[in-house]
Structures are given as C-alpha cells and as structure tokens.
Amino acid sequence: MQNYELKNGRIRETFAAARESDPDRFKEKLTLSWSVWMFGIEHLEDSVKRLKRNGINYIELKGDRQTADSGIPIPEVKQVLGDYGIKVSGVCGMFSPDNDISSPNVYSMQNAIDYIKREVEFLAEVGGEYLIVVPSAVGRPDAIDGNEFIRSASALRKCVPVFAEYGIKAAIEPIRSAEVSLIHSVGDALRFIEAVGEDAIGHINADTYHMLLEESHIGEAMLNAGEKIVNLHIADSNRDAPGTGMIDFDTVIRAAYLIGMNEKGRYVTPEPLGPFPVPYVLAQSPCDVEVMDRLVADTVRYFREREREVLE
Numbered sequence: 001m002q003n004y005e006l007k008n009g010r011i012r013e014t015f016a017a018a019r020e021s022d023p024d025r026f027k028e029k030l031t032l033s034w035s036v037w038m039f040g041i042e043h044l045e046d047s048v049k050r051l052k053r054n055g056i057n058y059i060e061l062k063g064d065r066q067t068a069d070s071g072i073p074i075p076e077v078k079q080v081l082g083d084y085g086i087k088v089s090g091v092c093g094m095f096s097p098d099n100d101i102s103s104p105n106v107y108s109m110q111n112a113i114d115y116i117k118r119e120v121e122f123l124a125e126v127g128g129e130y131l132i133v134v135p136s137a138v139g140r141p142d143a144i145d146g147n148e149f150i151r152s153a154s155a156l157r158k159c160v161p162v163f164a165e166y167g168i169k170a171a172i173e174p175i176r177s178a179e180v181s182l183i184h185s186v187g188d189a190l191r192f193i194e195a196v197g198e199d200a201i202g203h204i205n206a207d208t209y210h211m212l213l214e215e216s217h218i219g220e221a222m223l224n225a226g227e228k229i230v231n232l233h234i235a236d237s238n239r240d241a242p243g244t245g246m247i248d249f250d251t252v253i254r255a256a257y258l259i260g261m262n263e264k265g266r267y268v269t270p271e272p273l274g275p276f277p278v279p280y281v282l283a284q285s286p287c288d289v290e291v292m293d294r295l296v297a298d299t300v301r302y303f304r305e306r307e308r309e310v311l312e
Contacts, residue, residue, distance in 0.1 A: 004217060006262055008251045011219045015254040028262045030307060032300065033089035034273040035233065037062030042287035044072055047274040048084045050293060054300045058089040060269050062283060065118040066099060074125050086104035089267045090130035090171065090231060091119050094280060102139040102152035102182055104144060109155050116159045129265050130230045132171045132205045135192055136182035138280060152182060153195040163200040171205035171230050176213045183212045186221045207233035218247065219255040226259050235272040241295055243302035253310045270299045
C-alpha cells in the first residue's frame with residue numbers, strides 16, 4: 001500500500017476498535033450545518049428554505065457586520081430562523097484588507113477588532129456557538145512584512161474579553177497559502193492559539209479542501225487537532241460538492257467521530273465554494289438558485305450515504 005493508504009488503514013482500525021469498545025459513543029450522528037454566505041445576496045428566508053428541504057437544521061451565517069449599520073437586522077434574522085426551526089451553528093467571519101488583524105495599518109486592524117466584537121455580540125443574540133477568525137486578510141497571499149503573526153496574535157488578544165463575556169468560541173481557520181499569508185495548517189493554528197495564550201481563544205475551524213493542500217494527511221491533521229475542532233468545513237478536492245473529487249470522505253468521517261465531532265455544539269458544515277482565488281466574490285453575487293439547490297441536495301445525500309457506509 002502507499003503511505004497515505006497505510007495512514008487511512010490505521011485510522012480505520014482505530015475507529016473499529018473504538019466502536020467495539022464503546023458503541024454508545026457513536027450513536028449520535030454528525031450534525032450538518034451549512035455556510036450560507038456562498039448563496040450571495042439571496043434573501044435569508046430563501047436560503048433557510050433550501051436547508052430545511054434537505055434536512056439541515058443548523059446554519060452558519062455570513063459575518064456581514066462590517067459596520068454598526070450593516071448586516072441583516074437581528075429581529076429579522078430571529079424571525080426567519082424561528083419560522084423554519086433553524087438554529088445558528090456559528091458565523092463565518094469575513095476578513096479582507098479593510099479589516100485585517102495582521103495589518104500594520106492601525107485603521108485596518110482596529111476595523112477588524114471592532115468587527116469581531118460586533119459579530120460576537122450578534123452571535124450571543126441569535127444563539128450561535130463560534131466565530132470563524134482568519135488571522136490575516138483573505139485574498140492577500142503575500143506577507144506584508146515579517147511581523148504579521150505577532151500583530152495578529154496581539155490584536156486578537158484584545159478581543160478576549162468579548163469572547164469570554166458571551167461564551168462564544170473563536171475558531172481559527174487555517175487556509176491554503178494561495179489565499180492567505182498566515183496560518184495554513186492545523187499545526188500553524190495550534191501555534192497561533194498558543195501565541196495568543198488566552199483560554200477564550202482555543203478552537204479551530206478545519207476545512208477539508210485547505211487540508212488537502214496544506215497537510216500531509218487530512219485524517220491525521222484532524223486527530224492532531226482533536227477536541228479543538230469545533231467546526232469542519234467540507235468540500236472535495238475540486239472545492240465542489242463531496243463526491244465530485246478525490247478526497248476520501250470515509251476517512252474524514254472516521255476521524256470526525258474519533259475526535260468527538262458528533263457531540264453537541266460541534267458541526268460539519270459544507271462550504272463547496274468553487275475554485276475562486278478570492279472566494280468572497282460569491283458573497284456579493286446573485287444566487288444561481290438551480291445550481292445551489294442541486295449542490296445542497298447532492299452534498300447532503302452523498303455525505304449521509306458515506307456516513308451510513310462507515311457506521312454500518
């Protein structure tokens with residue numbers, strides 16, 4: 001067998017042994033959410049209807065509170081979610097050069113700090129669990145200088161009081177080096193969390209697409225992160241729906257169960273964005289309803305099929 005197959009085999013054996021010794025640990029299925037910012041400028045109610053049709057009861061909202069007056073009004077968000085019985089898993093933070101916690105520009109850094117605080121307060125209002133934090137601007141793969149890591153950790157440290165006050169998890173996301181200048185792997189995220197050095201900053205948002213490109217093995221990276229992973233974005237090797245590329249989702253699912261991703265408050269969240277170098281373009285684009293309807297249905301069907309295969 002090839003080396004990656006040997007690693008897959010070890011995870012499969014560990015999974016089988018764990019199921020045999022403690023079957024109750026595997027009774028609860030993985031909780032699916034969906035990252036809806038990829039639906040663009042579609043009305044929130046239409047996005048929620050799509051999720052409900054496909055048996056998804058949790059939503060990862062777009063971090064759209066870049067200013068005090070931006071974003072969908074909280075009463076409207078609550079009304080739509082309540083009408084359809086949808087709960088909030090978390091918020092996908094959107095970090096551009098205008099709100100970059102690693103920036104030497106004090107205005108950009110302060111924008112990012114203020115943005116994080118607004119999103120955490122919003123999450124507390126709508127009952128979410130985590131905020132995805134990207135330690136540098138998405139779409140800027142080249143480092144500004146050699147001090148980005150230090151500035152980013154220092155700026156995030158200033159947000160600790162608001163995370164601690166509201167009990168919201170800061171989920172650091174490793175992103176491929178073609179998109180960001182900092183934090184590309186699980187190991188990078190763990191070092192960043194250690195550098196921040198605060199209990200309130202202690203979780204990771206992993207992503208199978210980014211892990212495929214930046215890790216030596218997706219399953220091993222998940223096991224190394226362990227309980228720190230609060231949310232797992234999933235997309236295949238082509239950044240499309242699971243099952244359309246070459247990622248071994250059986251191994252991903254086994255690793256997810258081994259680290260307890262089926263526990264309450266932890267989520268598997270599809271985010272098949274397509275091959276955009278700056279995927280935020282989707283956030284401001286009209287929604288292709290036919291494409292997104294098919295994408296959600298195909299993703300849920302395939303993922304649940306693979307989960308059943310792994311468990312049965």
